[in-house]
Amino acid sequence: MAPSEEVIGISGSNSTAPAPARRPGGRSARVRERVLDAVRVQLVEHGYDELTVDAVAARAGVHRTTVYRRWRDVGGLLADVLDAAGDDGWRPRDTGDLAGDLTALNQEVYAALTERPSVTAALIAASFRSAEAADALRRFWDDRYARCEAVVQRAVRRGETPAGTDARALLVAATAPLYHELVLLRTPPDPRLPGRAARAAAGAASAGAFTEPPAGGA
Amino acid sequence: MAPSEEVIGISGSNSTAPAPARRPGGRSARVRERVLDAVRVQLVEHGYDELTVDAVAARAGVHRTTVYRRWRDVGGLLADVLDAAGDDGWRPRDTGDLAGDLTALNQEVYAALTERPSVTAALIAASFRSAEAADALRRFWDDRYARCEAVVQRAVRRGETPAGTDARALLVAATAPLYHELVLLRTPPDPRLPGRAARAAAGAASAGAFTEPPAGGA
Structure with missing residues (x-):
């Protein structure tokens, strides 16, 4: 149950969508994508109270020290989800009026x-x-x-x-x-x-x- | 540091104001007033995470079983703060336009x-x-x-x-x-x-x- 794509809302890449054969950015970018997907899914399924670095690491299938080192804590994870959501090409539609x-x-x-x-x-x-x-x-x-x-x-x-x-x-x-x-x-x-x-x-x-x-x- | 009176916001009676010699409603109403004051002050000073029945009872100077019996839990206390806030004579001002x-x-x-x-x-x-x-x-x-x-x-x-x-x-x-x-x-x-x-x-x-x-x- 991955969150769907949203644009003015807060976008999440869809972890159930077929992954492209090669994603840009290499291994580090792939780890980030998996971890942020895990944050989104853990948050919507279990809420903030069960959003822990350990739960995110387990769900993402990465070592917990990787998460601690790169994101430090839940605040760092949430901030990166939001920063990633803003890092897109979204523009408002032009309907003519x-x-x-x-x-x-x-x-x-x-x-x-x-x-x-x-x-x-x-x-x-x-x-x-x-x-x-x-x-x-x-x-x-x-x-x-x-x-x-x-x-x-x-x-x-x-x-x-x-x-x-x-x-x-x-x-x-x-x-x-x-x-x-x-x-x-x-x-x-x-x-x-x-x-x-x-x-x-x-x-x-x-x-x-x-x-x-x-x-x-x- | 008691919250000030607010009307369209969520009103709280001011616990540091001098209490009238006799409040309407008798002992039960006085207990409610003290407990709801304690909820408001505890909430703004320490946040939701430290809002417990025990902390509220201690601050209000009433026995914890009194609070449990009447309000059951933190949700019941918060709901009663809001219900009490709505139980006033507030009306919007009439300015003429x-x-x-x-x-x-x-x-x-x-x-x-x-x-x-x-x-x-x-x-x-x-x-x-x-x-x-x-x-x-x-x-x-x-x-x-x-x-x-x-x-x-x-x-x-x-x-x-x-x-x-x-x-x-x-x-x-x-x-x-x-x-x-x-x-x-x-x-x-x-x-x-x-x-x-x-x-x-x-x-x-x-x-x-x-x-x-x-x-x-x-």
């Missing part, structure tokens, strides 16, 4: 948070246990939101939203209701949620809600 | 999430450890959002937002960016956040973003 782009983004977030088991949800939960995981999660999201600034730049160029729109504020407004409902409020999934939150944020952006007043103004 | 009401609401959320220590943040973190706390947190928030529906009803009556506006969706859109930035992304507090998220949601609501199309429509 702002509401469409934000809806596409939200559909990816929604899929990542509602799949069962959800690696994304498990890593968010783990971020409340491990400061290293929390830092890595913030880095991961900062990078994802930075990549999504392209969505806002395109919208500005098309004249859908004013120049000077705060891209991060708009992107957080679009995606935050999904995290709030699905992660914190634990509301049953509602497939209307991604589109509704996206359209609301796009409409607010077009009306200038994310454009800061000029310095010195009110 | 939708953006103002949502800003006032968000300022309370912001204060609850950024105070140090934050009982609200500690209880959210605990909700990832205890299913009972998670259930109680959802009940607490569901009740708070239900009370806030008055904000949306007033806005509809004033003609600021269309009839048929989904109050919950609007309220979640207004507040979610605060939880996302401050709890999940762990972004340093930005005092512009409450007003910006409130105005964006109010603007989107006025434009009909939270009004579902009629059944049978697209």
Whole structure:
């Protein structure tokens, strides 16, 4: 039961997929991939409390000293899962308009948070246990939101939203209701949620809600 | 270091405040108040891992069997903290317009999430450890959002937002960016956040973003 691939969520390579004959990076990269797969599977199957270096090493089939030497502890393992997830070519989709782009983004977030088991949800939960995981999660999201600034730049160029729109504020407004409902409020999934939150944020952006007043103004 | 009073956040009575000569409810209510105070202080000072029935009983100065009998375990204690927090007369402020009401609401959320220590943040973190706390947190928030529906009803009556506006969706859109930035992304507090998220949601609501199309429509 390996976690599926997710992009705006937290990606994991799929340990049950057939491995290519030769992976780039050699033995060290292969060990890393096996170990990080083991972290993801152990986390979603057994939770943070049973996520130990020894359990990960056993599941990955590598010696525990290899794991201790390279990752030190569970915090180091979780941080590397998140760093590896961010080390991809993900870009937001270009659907031709702002509401469409934000809806596409939200559909990816929604899929990542509602799949069962959800690696994304498990890593968010783990971020409340491990400061290293929390830092890595913030880095991961900062990078994802930075990549999504392209969505806002395109919208500005098309004249859908004013120049000077705060891209991060708009992107957080679009995606935050999904995290709030699905992660914190634990509301049953509602497939209307991604589109509704996206359209609301796009409409607010077009009306200038994310454009800061000029310095010195009110 | 007792947690301060918070309303949309999760309220705690302040154990260092002078106690009134006679509290309503008699001895049982006084024991409950002392025990729940002890839970809040223990949680924010030492975290979930050191939140045990024994530690709570010792801090509250009551016998451990009293706590076991009435609350059974840590999950029962956390659920009762949240149920007690919801058992108040809190109502959203009426400022005269939708953006103002949502800003006032968000300022309370912001204060609850950024105070140090934050009982609200500690209880959210605990909700990832205890299913009972998670259930109680959802009940607490569901009740708070239900009370806030008055904000949306007033806005509809004033003609600021269309009839048929989904109050919950609007309220979640207004507040979610605060939880996302401050709890999940762990972004340093930005005092512009409450007003910006409130105005964006109010603007989107006025434009009909939270009004579902009629059944049978697209």
